[in-house]
Structure formats: structure tokens, C-alpha cells
Amino acid sequence: MTIFAAAIAVFCLQACHSNKDSKATADSTNKANDVTSKPANDIATATGMTTDSQDAKFAVEAANGGMAEVMLSRLAQDKGSGKVKDFGAMMVMDHRKANNELMTLAKGKNITLPSVVGADEQKYFNDLSKKSGEDFDKAYIQLMIDDHKNDIKVFDDASKNLKDPDLKAFADKTLPTLKMHLSSIVKIDSALKK
Template identity: 50%
Template sequence: MKKLLILSATFLTVWMTQSCNNTAKNPQSETPVDSAKDINETVKPVDEKSSEFAVEAANGSMMEVEMGKLAQEKAQSTRVKAFATMMVNDHSKAVDELKALAGTKGITLPAELSTETKKHIEDLGKKTGKEFDKDYMSMMVDDHDKDVNKFEKAGDNVTDEDLKTWARNTLPTLKAHQDSAKAIKDALKK
């Protein structure tokens, strides 16, 4: 009887050791190949036209945020400062939404402003008082005229449905910015 108990205990110990080692060496859960496969399935690349629109939209919004920050500091008019705050808030939100969307589409958005845009902002930063306010608002009118046009076209022509929807949903905000910029620019002429 003792021999049977010892033999059973030995067999049980060997079996448990092998079972534990097999689980540790050969997990049945997720393998690296499965992980890579899942990641590739969540990224859905887009066509060149859709990607170009996303990059242009990101550049434009990043520029609006930086110019808005500059105007919050330098503007003389309280209306211009309020407009600048709206630019920072709305365009920061737009960039964040676009970054999230771009991540699911395999689109690489710019991490910073172009050298040309930085120079443009630097030149604006050299102005003061009413001259700054007028130039900033003039640039905002011009920029939003271009943005509204681009987003209207994107809403019709971009082939990626998610980017098309984002463009259409962002367009009313851009039109509101355009109207506000024109009204403030006109008021500064007086």
C-alpha cells in the first residue's frame, strides 16, 4: 500500500510539473503574430487625396492655434483677444479629433509647423497695437476663406468616408469663424 501511495504521489508530481512547464513555455493565449495581425486590421489606409487633405487640415489648425496664442498675448482689442481664444480652443479640438482619426487611417500628420509658417508667425509677432490686430484679423479672414473652400470640397470629394464626415462636421465651426473674423476686421477699420 505504501508503494502504491508513493508511486501515485510521484506520478502526480511529475504530471503537475510537466503541465505547468508546458503552460509557461507554450501559452495558448495571444502570440506576437496574432497581435500584429490585430493591429493591421484596425489601421485602414486611405487614398492619397484623403491623406493630403488630412495633412493640410492639420497644418491649418496648428497654425490657427499658434497664431491664436500669439494674439491672446499681443492683441489690443478685447474682441480680437476673444476671437484668438476661440481659435485656440476650437482648432485644438479639431487637431485632436483629426489626430485620433488619422491614427486609425495610417496617416502621418505633421508634428510641428513648417519653417515658412513659423517665419510668418514670427513676422506677425513683431507688430504691436492696432497694426497687430488689423493684420491678424486680415490673415484670419483670408485663412478662413481658404479653409471653408477646402472643407466644402473635401466634404464632396474626399473618398474616405470618415474624413469626409469629419470635414462636414467641422465646416459649420469654420464658417462661424469666417463670419466672426469678417465682422471684427470690419469693426477695426472704423
């Protein structure tokens, strides 16, 4: 009997200390709260999201990416040199603005957004924070190029496929800024390679 009790205690401790990714938690919550898939007579009494879980998934991904951009770019402001530092400042300003707009939209639609960056983004931060000088600049630049190429694809798809008009408008409005960021960081990369 004591072995069984010990096994239960270990299981409970592991369950309590599991570190589920904030992004995955938000996606799961939104899927459970998706009232758009419920029968029409249930929607009137439901207190869930006012958009479907696929649109909410975009909001979660955009919020996670936006928080990561701010976090990584603050690091660039501290550790970057010259144009990298300036780019980091622009990124913090632009992504904070977009993040605030998205948070307001999500709140109005009862969409749960992640409270902290996902595990992958935290790993990027941890790895980048160990670098300095030219190594930091190169790693940050490559991360921003790769990330913005992905972001542009996600926002372009969202612009074409989202059902929620407010989230679609957010994607449409944000897409040119993301393209400008990519263009800027590619120019910085080219200048540093000369």
C-alpha cells in the same frame, strides 16, 4: 583624394542639416504608405494607410492649418486687444478640439500628420510676432480672413470629394465652425474700421 573626401563630407553635412518641411514630409510618407493603390491580395498584409493618399493629403493640410491657427491665435491672446484677444481664445479652443479629433482619426488610419507647422505658417508667425498694438490686430485679422476663406474652400472640396467616410464626416462637421470663424473675424474687422 583628400578633395574628394572633403566634398563627400560637405555633402553629408548638408544632407543631415536639410530642413525639409514637416507638411511635405508627412505628404511624402503618406503617399509611400498608400495601400489602396496596391493589388487586393497585397492590402491584407500591408501595414500602410487605410485610406488613399489624396484623402491623407487633406488630413495633412487640415492638421497643418489647425496647428497654425492655434499657434497664431495664442499670439493673439497675448498681443491682441479686446475682441481680437477674445477671437484668439475662441480659435485656440475650437482648433484644439478639431486637431485632437483629426489626430485620432489619422492614427486609426495610419495617416502621418505633420509634427510642426509648415515653413509658410512659421513665417507668418515670425512676421506677426514682431508686430504690436493696432499693427498686430490688423495683420492678425487679415491673416485670419484670408486663411479662413482658403480653409472653407479646402473643407468644402473635401466634403464633396473625399472617399474616406470618416474624413468626409470630419470635413462636414468642421465646415460650419470655419464659416462661423470667418463671419466673426469679418465683423471684428468691420467694427475696427469704423
